[in-house]
Amino acid sequence: PLGIIAAYNQNSWVDTIVTFMAMLGFIMPSFVLGTLSILFFSVYLGWLPLGGWGETGCLVDRYFCADWIMPVTAYALAPLAIIARYTRSSVIDYLNSDFVRTARAKGLGESAVLLRHVLRNALIPMVTVMGPIIPDLMTGSIFIESIFRIPGLGKYFVTSTFNRDYPMVMATVLLIALLWGLVYLATDVVYTRLDPRVRLGAQEGQ
Secondary structure, eight states: OHHHHHHHTTTSHHHHHHHHHHHHHHHSOHHHHHHHHIIIIIIISOOSOSSOSSSSOOOSTTSSOGGGHHHHHHHHHHHHHHHHHHHHHHHHHHHTSHHHHHHHHTTOOHHHIIIIIIHHHHHHHHHHHHHHHHHHHHHOOHHHHHHTTOOOHHHHHHHHHHTTOHHHHHHHHHHHHHHHHHHHHHHHHHHHHHOHHHHHHHHHHO
16 A cells, blocks of 8 residues: 555655655664564563563454564564565556556546556566565564564574474475465466466467
């Protein structure tokens, strides 16, 4: 949504703020943001717990806990910034295309133009961008899990390495590689569904 808002308000103060926030989220490492979050929200203000996972502040049967807020924010900010930047660029490209101007000339509303023409085509390059992000989020971050004391896959991999538990290290590497392979396969399938030219190119190649 931020990328779409920035694209529709190109070169305005809204676009400047969204672009600055996206750039800040992209260049700031997750462990720096996590450390600053702990220092500000936990040490100075005392609003959030220092770490753990599902230990304190759970609101709805352990499905939403205060422990989750800082690590999820620190870990998801960079992918969200990347998606916002690419969404903005892609939407701007299609807003200036001929078929969008034709749709507006036919009297289609702006919401119909956005949903039927702009977003449908802007999602095609976004699939390629989101492909590497999904397995990275699924496998976890060593830094975030260490800072917030989260018993995740990344921390488990480091612990197994230090303990020289080689079967578990190999199993973890195999699991991560399998996740990456499955996500890239799903990305290719979705890409062919969104862009008919890919299917036509494959048929012509055969």
